[in-house]
Every structure is written in C-alpha cells, then in structure tokens.
Amino acid sequence: MSKTAHTRKGEASFSSDGPRREQEANDALPCDSVLASLSSLGASEHDRRTFLKLAGVPCLTACVGSCMAGWPSLALGAGSAPAEDSRFIVEAQFYEKLPYKKIRCKLCPRECVIDDRERGYCGVRENRGGSYYTLVHSRVCAAHIDPIEKKPLFHFFPGSLAFSVATAGCNVNCKFCQNWDISQSRPEQVRNAYLPPKDLANLAQQNRCPAIAYTYSEPIVFYEYMRDAAEAGHALGIKSVVVSGGFIQQDPLKKLCRDVDAIKVDLKAFSEKYYKEVVNGELKPVLEALVTMRKLGMWTELVYLVVPTLNDSDAEFRALAQWVKSNLGAEVPLHFSRFYPQYLLKNLPPTPLETLERAKAIADAEGLHYVYLGNTPGNAAENTYCPKCRRIVIERIGFAVKEMHLRKGKCEYCQQPIAGVWQ
Amino acid sequence: MRQRLEPNRREFLKKCAAGAMLAGGTHGLPAFFSAREKTRVVNAHDPLLRGAGSSLDSGRLLKMLDRSVQALYATDSPLEAWKKVARPGEVVGLKVNGLAGRGISTSVLLVEVVCARLQDAGIPQKDIVIWDRLNADLESAGFRNATRQDHMRCFGNDTLGYEEDLATYGSVGSCLAKTLTQVCDAVINLPVLKDHGIAGVTMALKNLFGAIHNPNKYHLNVGDPYVADVNMLPPIRQKVRLHICDATTAQYEGGPSYMPQWTWRYNGLLMSRDPVALDYTGWQILEQERAEKGMKSLRALGRAPDYIATAADPNHRLGTNDPSQIEQVEV
Numbered sequence: 001m002s003k004t005a006h007t008r009k010g011e012a013s014f015s016s017d018g019p020r021r022e023q024e025a026n027d028a029l030p031c032d033s034v035l036a037s038l039s040s041l042g043a044s045e046h047d048r049r050t051f052l053k054l055a056g057v058p059c060l061t062a063c064v065g066s067c068m069a070g071w072p073s074l075a076l077g078a079g080s081a082p083a084e085d086s087r088f089i090v091e092a093q094f095y096e097k098l099p100y101k102k103i104r105c106k107l108c109p110r111e112c113v114i115d116d117r118e119r120g121y122c123g124v125r126e127n128r129g130g131s132y133y134t135l136v137h138s139r140v141c142a143a144h145i146d147p148i149e150k151k152p153l154f155h156f157f158p159g160s161l162a163f164s165v166a167t168a169g170c171n172v173n174c175k176f177c178q179n180w181d182i183s184q185s186r187p188e189q190v191r192n193a194y195l196p197p198k199d200l201a202n203l204a205q206q207n208r209c210p211a212i213a214y215t216y217s218e219p220i221v222f223y224e225y226m227r228d229a230a231e232a233g234h235a236l237g238i239k240s241v242v243v244s245g246g247f248i249q250q251d252p253l254k255k256l257c258r259d260v261d262a263i264k265v266d267l268k269a270f271s272e273k274y275y276k277e278v279v280n281g282e283l284k285p286v287l288e289a290l291v292t293m294r295k296l297g298m299w300t301e302l303v304y305l306v307v308p309t310l311n312d313s314d315a316e317f318r319a320l321a322q323w324v325k326s327n328l329g330a331e332v333p334l335h336f337s338r339f340y341p342q343y344l345l346k347n348l349p350p351t352p353l354e355t356l357e358r359a360k361a362i363a364d365a366e367g368l369h370y371v372y373l374g375n376t377p378g379n380a381a382e383n384t385y386c387p388k389c390r391r392i393v394i395e396r397i398g399f400a401v402k403e404m405h406l407r408k409g410k411c412e413y414c415q416q417p418i419a420g421v422w423q
Numbered sequence: 424m425r426q427r428l429e430p431n432r433r434e435f436l437k438k439c440a441a442g443a444m445l446a447g448g449t450h451g452l453p454a455f456f457s458a459r460e461k462t463r464v465v466n467a468h469d470p471l472l473r474g475a476g477s478s479l480d481s482g483r484l485l486k487m488l489d490r491s492v493q494a495l496y497a498t499d500s501p502l503e504a505w506k507k508v509a510r511p512g513e514v515v516g517l518k519v520n521g522l523a524g525r526g527i528s529t530s531v532l533l534v535e536v537v538c539a540r541l542q543d544a545g546i547p548q549k550d551i552v553i554w555d556r557l558n559a560d561l562e563s564a565g566f567r568n569a570t571r572q573d574h575m576r577c578f579g580n581d582t583l584g585y586e587e588d589l590a591t592y593g594s595v596g597s598c599l600a601k602t603l604t605q606v607c608d609a610v611i612n613l614p615v616l617k618d619h620g621i622a623g624v625t626m627a628l629k630n631l632f633g634a635i636h637n638p639n640k641y642h643l644n645v646g647d648p649y650v651a652d653v654n655m656l657p658p659i660r661q662k663v664r665l666h667i668c669d670a671t672t673a674q675y676e677g678g679p680s681y682m683p684q685w686t687w688r689y690n691g692l693l694m695s696r697d698p699v700a701l702d703y704t705g706w707q708i709l710e711q712e713r714a715e716k717g718m719k720s721l722r723a724l725g726r727a728p729d730y731i732a733t734a735a736d737p738n739h740r741l742g743t744n745d746p747s748q749i750e751q752v753e754v
C-alpha cells in the first residue's frame with residue numbers, strides 16, 4: 001500500500017483562475033509570492049534553487065502585475081548576499097540558558113530545548129554556543145501590498161492597504177497550509193531580501209499604506225523583527241497588524257501587545273485533537289492568548305477555516321461561538337472561511353457553502369454580532385451589518401469596500417456603535 | 424498492531440558475544456549464516472584500532488571494514504562484496520553525519536577507506552559524492568568541500584538545494600535533497616553511534632533526516648513515527664543500499680552535540696543492509712554503556728526510540744527489530 005504523494009511548490013500558489021482568489025482571503029501569497037522582492041533594496045539574498053527558479057521567469061514584473069489582480073507588488077531587485085549574513089542574526093528575546101550549552105526557547109508554548117548548533121521546530125532560531133538567535137531579523141521572503149480585508153481584518157481601517165511582509169518559518173505545521181513553501185522552510189531555503197525596520201516603515205509610507213501587516217507565514221517566529229518594525233512604523237504614524245495562529249507564550253504576547261495595533265488569529269478548530277493531529281500545536285495556549293489580547297484592549301478578529309469532516313460539526317461551531325461570546329465578547333468578528341484542498345490535505349473536498357452557512361447560523365444564534373463567511377466572493381455574509389437595525393454598514397465585494405455607512409464608528413442609520421478601529 | 428519488542432538486553436548482548444566467538448574462530452564467514460533468512464548485522468571490533476595513541480590506524484580500519492563487508496555479503500573476498508554494493512557507472516553517495524564536528528562525526532578516515540574500496544570495485548573517483556546537510560557541517564567534521572565534476576565530490580545540500588516537489592508518506596511531507604534525487608544512483612549511509620537528546624538515538628534511520636529540507640519538524644514524540652516515515656520516501660528507500668555505522672568513537676549521553684565526557688572508544692563498526700536491525704543493535708549497545716555508567720535507560724527517561732519499532736511495523740517493513748530475526752556477526 002503506497003501512501004506517497006507529491007505536491008509541487010507553486011501548486012500552493014494560485015493561478016489566475018479557479019479558487020485562487022478565494023484562497024487569498026486566507027492571506028495566502030499571490031502566485032508570485034516566493035519571487036516577490038524589493039526593488040529599492042540593494043541587498044537581496046538568493047539560494048541556488050530560487051536563483052534558478054528566478055532565471056526561468058522571463059519577466060518577473062509582468063508576472064507580479066498580472067497575478068496580483070490589480071494590487072501592486074514590488075519588482076525583484078538584483079544582487080546577492082551570502083546565506084550566512086550577520087545582518088539577519090539577532091539574539092532572541094525569550095529563552096533560557098541550560099547546562100551544556102543547551103537552551104530552552106520561551107517564545108512559544110512548544111518550549112523547544114535545543115543543543116548547540118541546532119534549531120528549534122520553527123527552523124529560524126538557532127543555538128550558537130549556548131546563546132539563542134533569530135536568523136530572520138529583517139530577512140523578508142515575501143512583500144506585497146494587500147487590502148487590509150485580505151488579512152482579513154474587517155473592522156480595522158476598512159478599505160485601506162497593508163504593506164504585508166513575511167519571513168520563512170512557522171511554529172506549527174498545519175496540514176492545509178497555503179504558504180507551506182515559505183512557512184515550512186528554513187530561511188536559507190527561500191529567497192530573501194534585507195529589509196531593516198526603518199526601511200520597511202519608509203516603504204509602507206511611500207506606498208501610502210497606513211499599516212504594516214506581518215503575515216503569510218507565522219510572525220511569532222520573527223518576533224524580534226516584528227517588534228522593531230512596529231516601533232519604526234509608529235515613529236512614522238504607521239500601524240502594525242499581526243496575522244497569527246496565536247501560539248505564543250504570555251510574556252512575549254504581553255510585550256507584543258504594547259507594540260502592535262490589531263491581531264487576527266487563526267483559531268484553527270475548537271478541539272485539542274484537531275490541534276494535535278492537523279496543526280501540530282495546542283488549543284489551550286491559543287485560547288489563553290486570545291483572552292490576554294482582549295484584556296489588554298487589542299483589536300482582535302478570528303478566522304476559523306472550516307475543513308470538511310475534521311472541524312465542521314454543529315457541536316464544535318456552537319462550543320466555539322459560546323466560548324468567544326463569554327470569553328472575548330460578542331463584538332469580536334468571527335470569519336468562517338472556506339477550505340480548499342492542498343499541501344497535506346488534498347484528499348478532502350472544498351468546504352460546501354451550506355456548511356459555512358450552517359456555521360454562521362449557529363454563531364449568529366449564539367449571539368455573536370459580526371459573523372462573516374470568507375473565501376465566498378459575492379456572498380452577502382461578506383458585508384458588515386449593524387447588530388441593532390440589521391442594515392448594511394460596510395458593503396464589500398471580495399476585498400474591496402463598496403460602501404460605508406459609518407459615522408464616527410456608529411451606524412449611520414440608528415447610531416448603534418459598531419465595534420472596531422475606524423480612524 | 425505495532426510490534427514493540429524489547430527483549431532482555433543481557434540475553435541479546437550475550438548472543439552477540441557467542442557470535443563473536445564463532446566468527447573469530449574462522450576469521451572468515453561461517454557457512455550457516457548464508458543459509459538462514461535472518462537479517463544480518465555485523466558488529467566489528469578491533470581493540471588495537473588506535474594502537475597506543477588516540478588516532479585511528481588506517482590499515483587496521485581498512486582491515487576491519489574488509490572483514491565486515493565480507494561477513495555481511497557472505498563473499499569470499501571484500502572486493503566481491505563491494506561489487507555487490509555498487510556497479511561501475513553508478514554514482515555512489517556517501518551520506519555522512521558531520522553535525523557535531525570532529526569529536527563525534529563520521530570519521531574522515533573511515534570515509535577514505537570506503538572510497539578506496541569503492542574505487543577497487545570499479546567506481547571512479549568522479550562517481551563518488553560525499554554529502555551531508557550543510558557544507559559547514561562537512562567542514563567542521565574535517566571534510567573539504569569539492570564540487571569539480573571530474574574529481575571526487577564533497578558538498579552539503581546547500582550546494583544544490585532541494586526539490587520543489589513535496590514527497591509525502593504518512594505523517595511527513597518534505598522536499599528531498601537534489602544530491603539524493605538527481606546526483607546519486609546509490610547511497611551508502613554512514614551514521615555515527617550516538618545518543619540523541621530528543622530522538623533517543625541517532626544512527627542509520629535518523630541520519631536520513633539529512634536528505635530532507637525540514638528535519639526540525641520531525642523531532643516531536645521522540646521522532647515517532649516521523650523517522651520511519653522519512654525512510655519510506657521512495658528515493659531514500661530505493662537508493663540506500665548499505666549502512667555502515669561509525670562506532671570508532673560512540674556517545675551514550677548528551678547527543679547529538681559532542682560531549683567528550685560521555686563518549687567512549689568502542690573501536691568498532693556496525694554494518695547492515697537493514698537499518699532497523701542496525702539501529703536496534705546500536706541502541707542496545709548504548710543502553711548497555713549507560714547501564715554500566717549507572718545512567719537510567721532511555722525508556723525510563725521518556726526518550727526510547729520507538730520509531731525503530733515503527734520502522735519494522737507492517738506499514739513500513741523497513742527491516743526488523745526482532746532480535747530472534749537478527750543475526751549478529753562479530754568480526
């Protein structure tokens with residue numbers, strides 16, 4: 001019995017037809033993702049593989065332009081830098097030294113214990129002689145300008161753009177990952193550009209993006225860079241938003257919450273079994289992190305990717321909605337998002353629309369105010385409705401905001417406050 | 424159901440000693456070994472491997488290698504045995520383990536004598552490739568990187584990179600090193616006999632983590648079932664022909680890093696075509712050394728390498744961990 005199968009890097013990216021656009025709603029990279037880099041930066045870093053890949057793309061800029069469906073990206077810069085580049089290597093902020101030059105990482109709940117010259121589960125942090133280092137500070141492998149709705153953040157400066165960046169690495173390994181070719185790689189296995197915090201903030205400003213988004217892979221693993229970039233952004237009046245699985249320890253989370261302005265959390269299921277078998281993580285610390293975010297006043301939205309047969313029961317939807325309402329509040333937006341088969345979960349069908357509608361009906365009935373459906377373009381559940389008068393206060397088509405009926409954060413029709421960060 | 428066999432260690436090691444006496448009498452290969460359908464693990468020893476000093480004697484190492492390969496393949500000469508490992512025209516990769524630097528990596532001298540014998544068997548230098556994960560690891564283990572096509576080559580996966588196709592089996596999804604998929608026709612796996620703080624032990628099966636792009640993802644649950652699943656990926660399963668575990672120096676605690684206080688001179692080699700049987704045998708040797716030093720067993724510490732049993736189960740069938748099916752030959 002053979003269980004072998006193949007997925008090609010690039011299949012995880014999307015062609016210009018079919019479900020690509022829908023999948024982007026989960027903040028997947030556009031199809032040029034691994035190729036995208038930064039024109040104005042002198043130093044970029046290629047490994048041989050990506051260099052060859054690049055050589056096979058005759059006109060990168062054209063590819064970037066066509067694949068982004070109108071959203072700008074940045075053309076590739078020339079030049080190369082060695083894989084071992086001290087500019088990217090910064091001492092980690094959360095770890096503990098152990099005997100015999102071992103360390104224990106205290107950034108995420110996994111608490112990897114790591115020998116000298118070894119890396120943690122995320123693949124982007126390395127023990128060097130008993131001290132622990134991030135290898136991805138300012139080492140950006142994807143940069144795009146996206147609508148903030150693509151994160152998705154629906155209640156945070158709607159209709160604005162987010163200068164979106166990622167580095168390699170992730171602290172979990174979801175079987176459905178859309179961006180596995182960067183999230184499950186080490187930094188030296190993807191093409192990178194050097195983008196220090198101030199340059200990132202400047203680029204966001206030059207491109208009229210009111211926010212920087214840390215996204216696509218898992219920003220927790222590039223924590224130090226994210227915090228430094230958020231500080232540089234704030235100095236220029238630019239906000240920072242985080243798109244994360246929320247698998248982080250309390251201390252680093254509390255510090256992070258001082259530096260950023262919104263966090264969207266992918267709550268991947270409401271069962272430990274799923275987290276263990278499909279995500280390679282744990283649910284409990286994620287729930288604890290969410291409670292902390294709310295306590296600290298962080299604007300938070302949730303996405304729940306509905307995977308057929310694995311996390312789509314009525315009981316799970318109900319338990320999730322009840323927990324959100326009683327622990328985070330009814331005004332926290334919850335996006336039920338459609339799954340498409342990829343990476344290690346190619347044997348399941350896309351989520352039927354009826355399942356998503358059932359999930360929304362249950363969450364609505366439990367009293368959540370803002371329940372959305374994602375990856376379902378044109379669906380009425382992409383709009384924001386006033387919880388009091390039920391009229392549309394933000395009308396959306398895909399990622400575009402068509403109409404807004406908000407005045408100073410209130411429904412223009414009935415004056416009901418609409419939760420969110422609007423100005 | 425998974426086979427979990429943990430025989431009485433003492434009995435198992437006693438059997439090894441009996442095998443040693445038998446083999447020692449003839450200094451060749453006892454005839455009955457070839458008549459049985461057991462998997463064979465050669466456990467080679469030479470107490471004088473280092474003479475009076477600390478460095479290995481290349482002549483004695485070569486002789487030990489010859490005895491081992493001849494015993495494993497049941498041939499009349501070492502050359503005959505090497506000819507069964509690879510044929511002229513094939514590119515042979517030697518997958519070494521250089522992670523821990525010179526202290527506890529595959530020894531350069533062992534690789535040299537293997538290369539010498541491959542050349543005797545008709546494999547030209549240009550068709551021999553020494554490889555590991557990283558160029559830096561190779562260098563720190565004492566190898567010199569070389570990529571000229573007309574010479575013996577030596578480089579890390581970072582030279583050619585990884586396939587873009589994701590190969591999957593069971594719990595793993597990985598991109599394989601191009602050195603394995605595109606350069607090598609056959610692979611000789613040259614791990615080291617040592618402890619591993621997360622995976623329990625690291626020998627033949629675990630050394631093939633060096634062929635994938637994301638080994639950091641597969642140390643959970645003491646590597647079970649990930650180590651077994653990685654070894655099921657077709658290019659690994661199909662190309663690896665022989666496992667020679669460097670046990671000249673072994674380490675029973677504190678691995679995979681080099682911890683000199685926990686190493687000892689085993690002055691030997693383990694050789695098999697069955698990575699499961701080799702790992703099982705090596706594990707027992709490490710446990711015996713731990714017991715002699717008054718240390719707890721890996722099971723008691725919660726890091727028994729159960730991936731070895733998984734590799735033997737009906738879903739994997741990569742070899743056997745049943746001591747009654749393992750033929751121990753000491754030479």
Ligand code: SF4
Nearest residue numbers: 105108111112120122
């Ligand atoms: S951040 Fe990385 S190294 Fe640290 S505990 Fe998490 S997975 Fe391990």
